[in-house]
Amino acid sequence: MTDRHRILLLLAPALVILGGLFITGLGLTLLRSLRYFPGLGLTDPDLSAYRAILTSPGFLKSLGLSLWIASASTLIAAGLALAAALLLRQTFPGRAVISFLVQLNLTIPHIVGAIGILYLFSQSGSFARLAHAAGLIAAPGDFPALTQDPYAIGIILLYVWKELPFITLILLANLQSISADHESVARSLGATRWQAFRHVLLPMLMPGLAAASALVFAFAFGAYEVPLILGASAPKALPVLAWQSYTDTDLSTRPEAMAMAVLIALFGLLLLFLYMRILRSGGRDAP
Amino acid sequence: MHPRLRLLAALALAGWLVLPFLPLAVWSVAHGWRFPDLWPRALSGKAWGYALSDTAGVLDSFALTVFIALSTTVLAALVGIPAGRALGLYRFRGKGLVTALLLAPAILPGLAIVFGLHGIFLRLGLVGTTGGVILAHLIPVLPYMTLVMAAVFSAFDTGYEDQARSLGASPAQVFRHVTLPAILPGLLAGALFAFLISWSQYLLTLAIGGGRVQTLPLVLYSFAASGRNDITGAIALLYILPGLLILVVTSRWITGRSAAVVGTLRP
Numbered sequence: 274m275t276d277r278h279r280i281l282l283l284l285a286p287a288l289v290i291l292g293g294l295f296i297t298g299l300g301l302t303l304l305r306s307l308r309y310f311p312g313l314g315l316t317d318p319d320l321s322a323y324r325a326i327l328t329s330p331g332f333l334k335s336l337g338l339s340l341w342i343a344s345a346s347t348l349i350a351a352g353l354a355l356a357a358a359l360l361l362r363q364t365f366p367g368r369a370v371i372s373f374l375v376q377l378n379l380t381i382p383h384i385v386g387a388i389g390i391l392y393l394f395s396q397s398g399s400f401a402r403l404a405h406a407a408g409l410i411a412a413p414g415d416f417p418a419l420t421q422d423p424y425a426i427g428i429i430l431l432y433v434w435k436e437l438p439f440i441t442l443i444l445l446a447n448l449q450s451i452s453a454d455h456e457s458v459a460r461s462l463g464a465t466r467w468q469a470f471r472h473v474l475l476p477m478l479m480p481g482l483a484a485a486s487a488l489v490f491a492f493a494f495g496a497y498e499v500p501l502i503l504g505a506s507a508p509k510a511l512p513v514l515a516w517q518s519y520t521d522t523d524l525s526t527r528p529e530a531m532a533m534a535v536l537i538a539l540f541g542l543l544l545l546f547l548y549m550r551i552l553r554s555g556g557r558d559a560p
Numbered sequence: 561m562h563p564r565l566r567l568l569a570a571l572a573l574a575g576w577l578v579l580p581f582l583p584l585a586v587w588s589v590a591h592g593w594r595f596p597d598l599w600p601r602a603l604s605g606k607a608w609g610y611a612l613s614d615t616a617g618v619l620d621s622f623a624l625t626v627f628i629a630l631s632t633t634v635l636a637a638l639v640g641i642p643a644g645r646a647l648g649l650y651r652f653r654g655k656g657l658v659t660a661l662l663l664a665p666a667i668l669p670g671l672a673i674v675f676g677l678h679g680i681f682l683r684l685g686l687v688g689t690t691g692g693v694i695l696a697h698l699i700p701v702l703p704y705m706t707l708v709m710a711a712v713f714s715a716f717d718t719g720y721e722d723q724a725r726s727l728g729a730s731p732a733q734v735f736r737h738v739t740l741p742a743i744l745p746g747l748l749a750g751a752l753f754a755f756l757i758s759w760s761q762y763l764l765t766l767a768i769g770g771g772r773v774q775t776l777p778l779v780l781y782s783f784a785a786s787g788r789n790d791i792t793g794a795i796a797l798l799y800i801l802p803g804l805l806i807l808v809v810t811s812r813w814i815t816g817r818s819a820a821v822v823g824t825l826r827p
Binding site: 367 | 567570577646661760792
């Protein structure tokens with residue numbers, strides 16, 4: 274058996290399964306979004322579903338909200354993760370406990386964290402009760418809406434909670450492969466600690482940080498169960514809106530749901546492309 | 561950094577990481593915990609008693625979720641080991657494309673494919689079946705497994721296999737006595753995290769299970785949505801138990817040299 278045949282044979286089952294499920298799933302979504310559905314007598318593909326959603330204020334608000342959620346969550350989580358990784362790189366009493374907590378968080382399903390955030394930050398949640406005990410508010414309604422709110426604060430809090438450890442672990446793995454010599458050389462040449470970090474360490478961490486951020490952005494943009502629990506009823510995050518359109522008893526909204534899924538897929542593919550470019554340019558230091 | 565400042569930062573981080581678990585834990589033993597009480601009027605084991613009773617169906621759902629996650633993991637390992645071997649050991653034309661195809665399901669949101677998948681599975685009669693849910697879970701799990709195995713195989717020396725073969729070992733013997741022991745640590749770590757990926761799926765199960773395959777996250781959501789915070793708390797704690805166990809088993813691998821696992825972590 275030649276190497277070519279062997280490689281093909283080894284890859285075949287994975288390609289058949291993933292191709293079969295993923296490509297056909299994506300392909301059928303695309304066809305249906307073009308209103309091609311012979312079973313319902315729709316045989317002339319057209320773009321009316323896309324026109325309908327792109328001119329609908331509800332859709333544009335949802336798209337904007339999801340972009341806001343993904344950008345804010347990614348930026349805050351990445352910034353805090355950088356600080357957390359630099360902290361955990363040092364040795365201090367209790368570091369093992371924090372390392373354990375960071376890893377523990379990685380195993381927690383998003384839905385559990387989302388319910389925990391809800392019970393903490395809702396208007397009758399733990400912080401509202403503390404505010405009442407401190408005499409700051411008289412009734413739940415006086416507490417600022419931090420969950421199911423128009424700015425998606427609860428959703429962003431959840432993603433910061435959940436993705437901070439994710440990015441931190443990737444950065445820590447990268448830090449292990451970067452020798453401390455680079456920084457000490459910079460320091461011995463007269464760089465301040467900040468300069469050594471800014472001009473030596475940070476550029477070396479950037480590929481890993483950017484790649485992890487791309488993953489977090491894609492996840493926060495497209496996840497369903499987090500905005501389901503922590504999101505407001507209007508505007509809805511894009512995945513919740515898409516699911517609602519899909520399960521609507523009025524079947525005519527289905528092509529629109531499919532078109533939303535296609536747009537979500539396009540965003541995902543764009544991020545995948547960026548991710549692979551970062552990996553290639555970042556060399557072996559990237560995850 | 562100043563030691564005291566560092567300690568403060570460490571405490572803040574630890575507190576933030578633990579915070580969401582606190583209300584879940586207290587709710588699970590709370591009996592009457594209305595606003596603005598800071599602490600429940602009374603503590604009770606009622607919610608736990610209900611969640612662990614035969615009638616509630618939570619334990620059945622737990623078992624079903626374990627079964628689905630285990631089946632998905634085994635299938636993903638059977639398919640992912642050979643695929644990972646091809647990607648880890650060989651350079652070939654189209655490797656970039658294959659890697660992209662493997663990364664796509666791992667990065668693209670489930671929502672991008674779930675409607676189309678639902679249409680296909682409807683036609684195949686797989687909607688509402690456990691088998692259908694397992695197949696659907698392979699979409700996020702198989703890429704992960706394959707990429708972990710690719711990283712494991714890229715550090716594998718095939719010379720040992722050649723030696724075993726030249727000494728007369730059959731292909732099965734070579735795999736059983738040479739290859740498997742070498743890849744086992746990476747395989748186990750990958751399998752445990754593959755289990756967790758299936759374990760935390762929500763949307764794919766909801767869509768393909770069609771309401772008939774009630775895994776733990778779906779049950780958890782229905783209690784949370786109906787405002788039963790006490791039972792929700794108990795189920796939430798049950799739900800994170802396997803992850804906790806897996807972490808205790810693997811924590812040394814994650815922090816240690818095993819870049820294979822860290823490199824393919826998922827958000």
